[in-house]
Amino acid sequence: MDRLAELNEQAALHGLRVRGVFAPREDDAIGPLDGGRPARSVALLGNEGSSFWGAFAASPEHGDGERDALDRWSRRVGTQMAQRLGARALFPFGGPPHHPFQRWAMRARDLFASPVGLLVHPEYGLWHAFRFALAYADQLRETPAPAKPRSPCADCAARPCLSACPVEAFVEGEYRVPRCVEHLLANPQGPCVTTGCIARHACPVGQAHRYLPAQAQLHMRAFVAKLAGLR
Ligand code: B12
Structure with a gap:
């Protein structure tokens, strides 16, 4: 199975979607991966609508009464997926400094800045977000990204x-x-x-x-x- 198909399959187990892939540049400050290799692809993982809600609602984090349940769930799921797939997990929380998820997402797929600052998607509107990213030493996407539609x-x-x-x-x-x-x-x-x-x-x-x-x-x-x- 190719690595993108494998990632899609693993993400779906948690109700998550691959929300675009981009090629990192030096100024993205991702740094070397394990073994010193540079990151060649970064995949953004998140929810479209309430896609992850069933998986999260059944998780130990949801029921434990402690703070930041969703961030803790994202950290656990992201870390496990990274280990399994040979990637490094990057999270949108935990800063400052924050990884620029919105800027990355606009490079990765059909998302646009909206007047209220959230990114808008032609189908999901403002109802989507990011839970983590996975940085890979491989080139994940071979075909060029599809052309962006109009915002x-x-x-x-x-x-x-x-x-x-x-x-x-x-x-x-x-x-x-x-x-x-x-x-x-x-x-x-x-x-x-x-x-x-x-x-x-x-x-x-x-x-x-x-x-x-x-x-x-x-x-x-x-x-x-x-x-x-x-x-
Ligand atoms: C700090 C932060 C906030 C701050 C706002 C800071 C500000 N003055 O704008 C606070 C805590 C107030 C906040 C609020 C919310 N946030 Co917020 N936030 C972030 C966070 C952690 C970092 C943003 C940042 O500084 N990035 C660093 C810079 C260098 O990267 P950047 O990509 O260029 O970021 C720019 C944009 O994020 C932009 N921006 C962010 N909010 C807004 C709003 C407006 C009106 C404008 C013009 C720009 C803008 O400003 C950043 C600096 O230029 C990001 C996660 C992340 N790591 O990106 C989430 C993030 C942007 N937030 C998000 C969300 C969903 C929200 C909330 C809706 C939370 C909620 N209730 O669910 C609210 C929005 C307010 C509302 N009433 O609905 C999502 C957006 C998803 C999307 N569809 O685009 C993100 C990406 C988190 C995620 N896990 O997906 N947030």
């Missing part, structure tokens, strides 16, 4: 994502984090926390892939806990 935001004149936030935390190209933080902390039972970011819900793209309520709540509660520390 769905290019044809969206209404831009409901920018007007939906109750505290105007998003203006084109800027995320006013303190406004969002104050609102979430002051309204822990409000819809932003219980159903997920209202600006994200307002995007008309990928509505069928909106997160399950349990997943949306987990992300927002984890986010609020982190924000309380940032204040």
Whole structure:
């Protein structure tokens, strides 16, 4: 089996998807892999919609009551997959400094910056994210990446994502984090926390892939806990 097919198969066991592959450059600061070989391919692994929720909900991390359950699950699954596949795992959390997952993802596949900063996908809209990346010494993809389609935001004149936030935390190209933080902390039972970011819900793209309520709540509660520390 080729290495990309093997990776797809292993990822699917955890409800994860290969969310693009790119060839790293020097300025990606990935460094040498075990044995001193340079990384030649990096695969991004993550969720499309709630694809990983069943696997995560059945995991020990989900039920143990400790903090950062999803990050701990991602670290365990990513580390195990890396060992099995002869790759090195890189994580989106644990910084700063942070690995630039969004910049990498735009190089790797059909993802685009949206007005609210999250990357938008033509099918999944804003309902996708990254759990880890695997750096390989091999060339994982032999055929050239498919041509990028047009960003769905290019044809969206209404831009409901920018007007939906109750505290105007998003203006084109800027995320006013303190406004969002104050609102979430002051309204822990409000819809932003219980159903997920209202600006994200307002995007008309990928509505069928909106997160399950349990997943949306987990992300927002984890986010609020982190924000309380940032204040
Ligand atoms: C720091 C951070 C935050 C900070 C925001 C910092 C800021 N001022 O923008 C906080 C903690 C507030 C935050 C919030 C959220 N985040 Co965040 N965050 C990150 C993190 C860990 C690092 C980003 C970074 O600094 N990268 C380093 C630079 C060098 O790399 P870069 O690719 O060039 O990163 C740039 C973009 O990330 C951009 N950016 C990030 N957010 C926004 C928002 C706007 C409006 C704009 C214009 C730009 C922008 O700014 C970075 C610096 O240029 C990334 C994970 C990662 N490692 O990339 C997740 C990440 C960007 N976040 C993500 C998500 C999902 C969220 C939340 C929705 C969390 C949630 N509740 O589920 C919220 C969004 C707010 C909301 N109301 O919905 C996802 C985005 C997935 C996607 N579809 O694109 C990421 C990739 C994590 C993941 N595991 O997938 N986040």
